[in-house]
Amino acid sequence: MSARVAARRPSAVVVGGGLAGITAALRLAEAGRQVTLLETRPRLGGLAFSFRRGELTVDNGQHVFLRCCTAYRGLIDRLGAGRLVDLQPRLDIPVLGLGADGTRTLGRLRRAGLPVPLHLAGSLARYPHLGPVDRARVVRAALALKALDLADPALDRISFGDWLRRQGQTPATLAALWDLVGVATLNATADRTSLALAAMVFKTGLLSDPGASDIGMASVPLGAIHHDAALAELERAGVRVLLRSRAVELKPAEQHAVRLESGELLTADTVVLAGAQDAAAALLPPGAIEGQHRLTELGTAPILNVHAIYDRELLRKPFFAALGSPVQWVFDRTAHSGLAVPGAQYLALSQSAVQDEIDLPVAELRERYLPELERLLPAARGAEVLDFFVTRERTATFDPAPGTAALRPAARTALAGVLLAGSWTATGWPATMESAVRSGHAAADAALADGPGTGHRPVDRGDGRWPR
Structure with a gap:
């Protein structure tokens, strides 16, 4: 009597549950891999996440996308979350300028x-x-x-x-x-x-297509898309998702071993390091990528988000940009947050390239930005501020300084089956949600090209290009 032994399914461990890791994990699972996704935090989504502040749901920052962000839009559709985002039919940015004499020009x-x-x-x-x-x-x-x-x-x-x-x-x-x-x-x-x-x-x-710059935003808290919808879709695809699980060591071999902080040891044919650049650098063995010693030269840049809740409506548009003021972009987050105070409005200021401000005390930031909002929105002068707080991402993006391209590694490393993903890798895009998703596709492309065939067609990237 003979027995037929089933072939072992190729396995993969994806380290990092941001958009890059979610994308790579879905692609590999769809291609028949047995996938485990590790995330240090208690939620998915990387830096595009939500949290609770009392009864309020707060996004850590204002994350927008453009119509040309085809890979991110493809992921949104893959998660069944297309109805949870709004996309302008045509680009329209109100720009409110302040003159030296205080005059306002829209x-x-x-x-x-x-x-x-x-x-x-x-x-x-x-x-x-x-x-x-x-x-x-x-x-x-x-x-x-x-x-x-x-x-x-x-x-x-x-x-x-x-x-x-x-x-x-x-x-x-x-x-x-x-x-x-x-x-x-x-x-x-x-x-x-x-x-x-x-x-x-x-x-x-x-300058590529008339509609390329049309602006899209989530119409719900980011966590509803990047955690709730993503977790449901990953589990539907058969991905084992381990939250609050930190990878502390990678041992490359014919079957790579990933050791967790808990002591658990995971083995896999493929490992995708899809976390932040410092986290990936800490796990990579020496010599894994060319010029690895220079990876630390790829600096970081902060983003500051200022949140102010007023007792009345000040802004009737979803957002505006400001000139002649420290304020950069202002967004109405009232509906997204579930703010339950009748007539109140929740405004969020998104402040990029703020190296000089990122560590200022909240009281100092309050003194800086509330008067500026009064200059931009005169109705704020008689309004009561019900709440004021800030969220800080000190390493929100890589530093896009001249010479950056030479420091951004490709998906492949010198170790077979060990791949990199993240918005900081060599996608050609700045550190955006689009770059993160594209990096996840690049890592999955490399893994599927190198690994054994399974007969499963991988998911569409959303931009009409199938992996070759």
Whole structure:
């Protein structure tokens, strides 16, 4: 009598439950791998998460995406959460400027239903924060930007600010347009940003397709998407999810071993390190990636979020950007938070590139930002502040400085079956949700290309490109 022994299913351990880890785990599970996902925190979602503050549900920061973020949008659809996000039918950014004398001027950056670059021409022609000569300068720089070759490695050695000045840009155009958009997407001012990354952002978001820059936001707390929906979908795909589980050691071998802080030892054919750059560096054995000693040179940049709840409505739009003020972007979070005080409004300020402010005491931040909100929104002058608090992400993104590209590792390492994922890896995108998801796909692509076939077709990335 003979027995047929079933072939062992290939196994994978994904370390990190942010968007990169969620994406990689789903892809590998769909391809027939036996997947375990580890997350140190008690919830999934990485830095795009929610928490409770009394009866309030608070997002740690305002995370937006653009229509061109096809991989992130694909993940949202994969999680069955498409109804939980809102996407503008057409780009429309209210920009509220404050003059030195306190005068307020409202302008808008919005697109028309015309081809690139005419889709923004009408809006720019009426943009009150720039004079006619500066508007013409912006057009010339945009055309020069569109002509840049993103594959040229020399772009990464140049500061975006230096390049803009060579294109005739002035402090006014930097403040009213280039840094208005760039600081929010790159988490650095033009002078501290690689031209390669800035060119990628502006070419893709503003100069590739008329609708590429339309803004999307979650219509529910981020945790409802990145934890609740993600956890349900991972479990449906057969992924074993271990929360509050920290990986402390990786031992590469024919079957890699991942030791947890609890002492448990997991073995797997594939290990994806999908956490933050410092966490991955701590687990990687020496020599795992080329120039590994330089990984610490890939710096970090902070994001500060200021939360203020007023006893009345101050803002009738979902958000606006500010000029002539320390305030950068203001969002209405009332409906998302479940705020139960009748007539009250919850405003969140998203402040990027704030190295000088990230560690200031809450009282000092209150003294800095509440008067600024009164200048921007005069109705705040007679309103009562019911609550004020801040959330800080000191290492929110990698530092996008010139020379960054050479420091960002690819998904593959020198160790077969050990892969990297995270928005800090070499995706070509800045540290965004889109970059995180794309990195998860890159790691899964590499694992599936190297591993044994299973006959399972992996999930669609959401951008129409199937892995090859």
